[in-house]
Amino acid sequence: MGIAGFGQGRMKKKIVVLAVLVASLFFLQGCNEQDKVCFDNACFKVEVVDTPETRAEGLMFREYLPEDEGMLFIFEEEDVYPFWMKNTLIPLDMIWINSDWTVVYVARDVQPCEEDPCPSINPWVPALYVLEVNAGLAEKYDVRVGSNAVFR
Numbered sequence: 001m002g003i004a005g006f007g008q009g010r011m012k013k014k015i016v017v018l019a020v021l022v023a024s025l026f027f028l029q030g031c032n033e034q035d036k037v038c039f040d041n042a043c044f045k046v047e048v049v050d051t052p053e054t055r056a057e058g059l060m061f062r063e064y065l066p067e068d069e070g071m072l073f074i075f076e077e078e079d080v081y082p083f084w085m086k087n088t089l090i091p092l093d094m095i096w097i098n099s100d101w102t103v104v105y106v107a108r109d110v111q112p113c114e115e116d117p118c119p120s121i122n123p124w125v126p127a128l129y130v131l132e133v134n135a136g137l138a139e140k141y142d143v144r145v146g147s148n149a150v151f152r
Contacts (some may be wrong), residue, residue, distance in 0.1 A: 022078035036152045037072055037131055043152075044133055046072040059132055060087040070133040072151075077100035079128060082122040085113040091135035095143055103147040110134040 037045045045068060049055050055073050059065065075081060078099050085092070089112055096105040105123035113119070131149070138144070 001085055027143060035072070037070065038150045038152060039141060039143050042068075042137070042143075044070040044131070044137075046070050046131065047056060048072050048074060050074040058088070059090070059092070061089065063089050063135050065090055067134055068135065070131050073130040073132070075128055078126045078128045080122070080124060082120040082127055083107075084118040084120050084128060085110055086118040088112050092132045093135050093138040093143075094121060095131040095133070095138060095149075096123045096125065096129060096148050097129040098126060099128045101129075101149045101151065103145055105147060106138050106144055108138055111135075 004139050034045045035048055038044075047069070049058065049071060050073075053074075058073070059071055073081075081096070083094055090111050091112065094107040094110055095103055098104050104125045104127055107121045108119070110121055129149075
């Protein structure tokens with residue numbers, strides 16, 4: 001192998017090392033950072049659901065949700081999105097947020113559905129996001145129509 005071949009081998013190793021470093025940084029950033037939705041008085045670590053399948057399942061069948069956590073539903077476009085509590089086992093507050101990250105509707109203390117069909121909770125206002133947290137937290141942290149949210 002001549003000098004040119006030796007240089008190419010070193011260059012390939014440098015590229016592989018660089019690729020591994022970049023991938024590691026992305027992995028570590030994902031591990032150290034968790035998506036949050038914050039209001040003036042509280043932040044909630046959120047599980048983001050943004051596909052039709054994950055949005056359809058939501059918090060169904062879960063028996064527990066930590067107080068500082070929630071689920072953020074992200075839709076493709078701003079529209080009116082009714083929700084229901086089918087197969088949801090814990091009471092929730094549902095917070096509809098528009099594309100400007102302003103709260104446009106809050107359904108407080110929504111109880112698990114015990115009838116069939118389950119009634120819908122309809123905000124009748126367009127939103128791009130819906131945040132579900134434990135019942136009582138919207139009141140506790142003064143989250144109301146007009147509140148501003150930040151996604152981190």
